[in-house]
Amino acid sequence: MTEFKMDLTRRRVLACAAGFGLAAPFINKAALGQTPSGQIRVWTFMSASGTSPRERVLRAIIDEFQAKHPGTTVVVESQPFQELETRYVAAIAQRRAPDLIWLRDTFLSLVVDRNALADLNEALTPEFRRDALPDMFDVFAQKSVFAGKRISLPLWPTPAQIIFYRKDALREVGLTAPPLDWARFTDVAANLTKGPRFGFGLPTSDNSVSAFINIMSGFGPQIFDPATGRMDLTGAQALETAEVVRQLVARKAVSNTLLNAMGDDIQDQFAAGRFAMAQAFSARFQQYQQIASGYDGRELAVSAWPSFGGRPPAVLLGPYWTVGLSPQTQNKVTAVAFLEALYSREASLRWAKDAGLVPDRRSVLSDPFFSQPAAEVANEYQKLLAGQGAFVFPQRIPDITRIFTVLNTALQKLIGTDAPSRTILTEAKATLGW
Amino acid sequence: MNVATTRQRNAAGSADPAAATRRTGLALVVPALAVVVAVNVLPAFFGFYSSLRAIFFFGDDGFVGLRNYAQLFADPSTWQAIRRSLVFTFGSLALAVPLAMLAAIGIRKLGAWGRVLLTVLLIPWAMSPIVVALLWKWILLPSPGGLLASILAVFGIPPINLMSNPDYAMPTVIAVGVWRTFAFAAIILTAGLGQIPADLYRAASVDGLTALERFRRITMPLIAPSLLIVLSVLTISYFNEVQIIIGLTSGGPIHSTTTLGYLLFEVGFVELNQGRGNAIAIVMFLINLLLIVGYVRLLGGGRK
Numbered sequence: 001m002t003e004f005k006m007d008l009t010r011r012r013v014l015a016c017a018a019g020f021g022l023a024a025p026f027i028n029k030a031a032l033g034q035t036p037s038g039q040i041r042v043w044t045f046m047s048a049s050g051t052s053p054r055e056r057v058l059r060a061i062i063d064e065f066q067a068k069h070p071g072t073t074v075v076v077e078s079q080p081f082q083e084l085e086t087r088y089v090a091a092i093a094q095r096r097a098p099d100l101i102w103l104r105d106t107f108l109s110l111v112v113d114r115n116a117l118a119d120l121n122e123a124l125t126p127e128f129r130r131d132a133l134p135d136m137f138d139v140f141a142q143k144s145v146f147a148g149k150r151i152s153l154p155l156w157p158t159p160a161q162i163i164f165y166r167k168d169a170l171r172e173v174g175l176t177a178p179p180l181d182w183a184r185f186t187d188v189a190a191n192l193t194k195g196p197r198f199g200f201g202l203p204t205s206d207n208s209v210s211a212f213i214n215i216m217s218g219f220g221p222q223i224f225d226p227a228t229g230r231m232d233l234t235g236a237q238a239l240e241t242a243e244v245v246r247q248l249v250a251r252k253a254v255s256n257t258l259l260n261a262m263g264d265d266i267q268d269q270f271a272a273g274r275f276a277m278a279q280a281f282s283a284r285f286q287q288y289q290q291i292a293s294g295y296d297g298r299e300l301a302v303s304a305w306p307s308f309g310g311r312p313p314a315v316l317l318g319p320y321w322t323v324g325l326s327p328q329t330q331n332k333v334t335a336v337a338f339l340e341a342l343y344s345r346e347a348s349l350r351w352a353k354d355a356g357l358v359p360d361r362r363s364v365l366s367d368p369f370f371s372q373p374a375a376e377v378a379n380e381y382q383k384l385l386a387g388q389g390a391f392v393f394p395q396r397i398p399d400i401t402r403i404f405t406v407l408n409t410a411l412q413k414l415i416g417t418d419a420p421s422r423t424i425l426t427e428a429k430a431t432l433g434w
Numbered sequence: 435m436n437v438a439t440t441r442q443r444n445a446a447g448s449a450d451p452a453a454a455t456r457r458t459g460l461a462l463v464v465p466a467l468a469v470v471v472a473v474n475v476l477p478a479f480f481g482f483y484s485s486l487r488a489i490f491f492f493g494d495d496g497f498v499g500l501r502n503y504a505q506l507f508a509d510p511s512t513w514q515a516i517r518r519s520l521v522f523t524f525g526s527l528a529l530a531v532p533l534a535m536l537a538a539i540g541i542r543k544l545g546a547w548g549r550v551l552l553t554v555l556l557i558p559w560a561m562s563p564i565v566v567a568l569l570w571k572w573i574l575l576p577s578p579g580g581l582l583a584s585i586l587a588v589f590g591i592p593p594i595n596l597m598s599n600p601d602y603a604m605p606t607v608i609a610v611g612v613w614r615t616f617a618f619a620a621i622i623l624t625a626g627l628g629q630i631p632a633d634l635y636r637a638a639s640v641d642g643l644t645a646l647e648r649f650r651r652i653t654m655p656l657i658a659p660s661l662l663i664v665l666s667v668l669t670i671s672y673f674n675e676v677q678i679i680i681g682l683t684s685g686g687p688i689h690s691t692t693t694l695g696y697l698l699f700e701v702g703f704v705e706l707n708q709g710r711g712n713a714i715a716i717v718m719f720l721i722n723l724l725l726i727v728g729y730v731r732l733l734g735g736g737r738k
Contacts, residue, residue: 082704083703086492086703089491089492110491110706113491113493114492114493204686205684205686207704257593257595257598257599259598259599259600259686259687260597260603260682260683260684260687262684269577269579274577401491401705401706405700405704412687416598
């Protein structure tokens with residue numbers, strides 16, 4: 001009797017096992033493919049408990065995602081923004097990478113070369129590929145496609161390094177906005193220097209941006225050789241760029257005492273009223289409206305960079321943030337679901353409404369919000385994006401980890417020494433080995 | 435019988451007091467030694483191994499022999515960085531050691547108030563270097579809002595651009611580095627001064643030695659071991675200093691504060707050239723070693 005029972009039980013177990021084995025692929029798709037669950041880790045420069053406009057929006061998106069998918073947890077592990085890509089590639093090598101990673105467009109080629117990003121063409125849901133991808137700004141979305149693989153999605157399509165200006169200061173010289181050619185811009189910036197206030201603030205000591213490139217972007221996208229991705233640092237355009245810098249200093253529009261200023265220093269001092277205009281990171285507009293202490297925050301406005309020779313105003317779209325998926329993720333379903341949630345129409349509208357950013361989804365621009373005064377800045381950015389002078393960094397720039405520091409040293413020499421411009425730029429070119 | 439028993443015990447190795455002591459000592463040292471090997475020796479060897487390879491952004495392109503070193507020494511900026519490191523190190527020592535000595539003497543003379551003084555002086559030492567740098571960056575900001583600029587403005591003096599002037603940047607960084615560290619030296623020297631018998635000073639006074647002679651003939655020779663510790667530790671500390679430079683000047687303006695330590699940070703962590711970055715680290719280690727050997731010979735070599 002006992003023998004019979006045991007035999008029956010064994011048969012049942014075997015039958016059940018076989019049944020589960022046959023059904024497993026379907027269970028996987030039906031259950032796991034549709035239902036996000038469990039925990040994912042996200043690396044970004046923001047904090048989920050931060051109070052800046054962008055951090056508050058991120059928190060809200062996470063809360064909504066977790067409410068919509070009970071049993072999911074999104075853990076944000078904040079990292080220093082300049083180390084995100086490095087730490088991520090190291091984490092990939094140690095097999096402890098997060099599921100989702102924020103990275104700068106300028107580092108995409110390096111991270112791709114380390115096989116550290118999953119192909120989103122295979123990971124994203126058909127609905128997202130059909131509805132969301134064509135709805136994004138093409139110039140940003142295409143930059144993330146390497147050899148047919150889509151390795152990240154661009155976030156916050158704003159013109160990155162832009163010019164912030166004070167409308168009240170511009171009114172002093174009878175203008176409503178800065179001129180958009182360098183000759184007149186230099187005149188105006190010189191006239192805006194008054195007492196302790198300088199007409200124009202430029203960061204000169206950053207590892208990931210260089211005002212020299214932003215000024216030179218006034219010559220348009222051809223400043224980058226399409227074949228090599230390099231810039232001609234001793235050519236006529238670079239020399240004219242150097243001349244603009246020298247003129248700004250000679251006419252006291254730019255201070256020669258700010259040779260160590262990082263982007264944050266310039267923006268903080270701008271908020272304190274030290275500059276009438278300054279190079280700034282556009283995504284921080286709302287933050288700098290809020291912390292303005294040297295003037296009324298409502299007087300803050302944005303402008304494209306001036307151009308050379310009657311070209312369209314320059315808008316260099318980068319470096320900007322993109323979000324990628326780890327090929328090592330153990331919870332792909334939830335990671336992809338959260339990635340898609342970051343780019344939903346609702347999230348796009350929230351980034352725009354609450355953080356003043358251009359929405360990632362173009363269709364969101366038809367929302368009534370964008371006809372209200374509160375959307376003035378987002379609309380302004382949108383106009384700049386649509387302008388003829390808008391372009392991105394090439395997909396691959398050689399020496400991308402060195403170019404900004406080398407050009408910032410050149411900028412410091414242009415501002416702080418009397419050495420000939422050609423000599424300074426030749427040294428920079430030699431340092432890069434170009 | 436007794437002899438046989440002792441031989442048997444010795445053979446078993448359990449009764450030899452010296453051997454037992456050695457085993458106990460070894461057992462106590464091994465854990466610490468293992469930690470040192472794991473966190474110092476092995477990474478150092480791995481660093482040297484990496485310096486012989488072409489590694490960029492964690493991608494290893496293979497063995498390149500001494501190419502990283504050859505490129506490093508062929509680059510004039512490396513020699514400039516070494517020179518600046520030595521200027522920073524010895525400039526800081528020249529300021530910190532006399533200040534520490536004065537502070538140590540003051541602390542001993544002041545008694546209980548001396549301990550209060552020591553506590554106050556120790557506050558910067560307890561602070562993170564990067565916090566110190568950011569604090570001083572705000573103090574020295576040459577615009578409205580900067581503390582120094584605000585104080586100078588009261589006297590009608592315009593702001594001084596200490597950090598953005600290539601001539602002033604290095605002295606400024608030295609001053610901030612010394613402000614943070616000299617209290618550490620003061621503690622060591624205070625302890626060293628405490629070891630000198632008071633009788634020696636009394637006898638010297640009876641012999642008619644002046645205060646300067648007493649300092650030169652008694653204090654200096656007897657405080658030499660403490661001084662050796664101070665010089666060694668501070669030399670390593672100053673030669674490797676990078677956080678204050680990152681926070682205050684980012685190696686600028688125009689590379690005027692780019693020391694070898696900062697160059698290592700820039701090449702290894704900003705440019706992500708980890709092969710060459712490790713080569714710089716090895717060069718720094720060798721220079722540190724040379725400096726310490728020099729101190730030992732200068733201050734401790736004559737001792738038996």
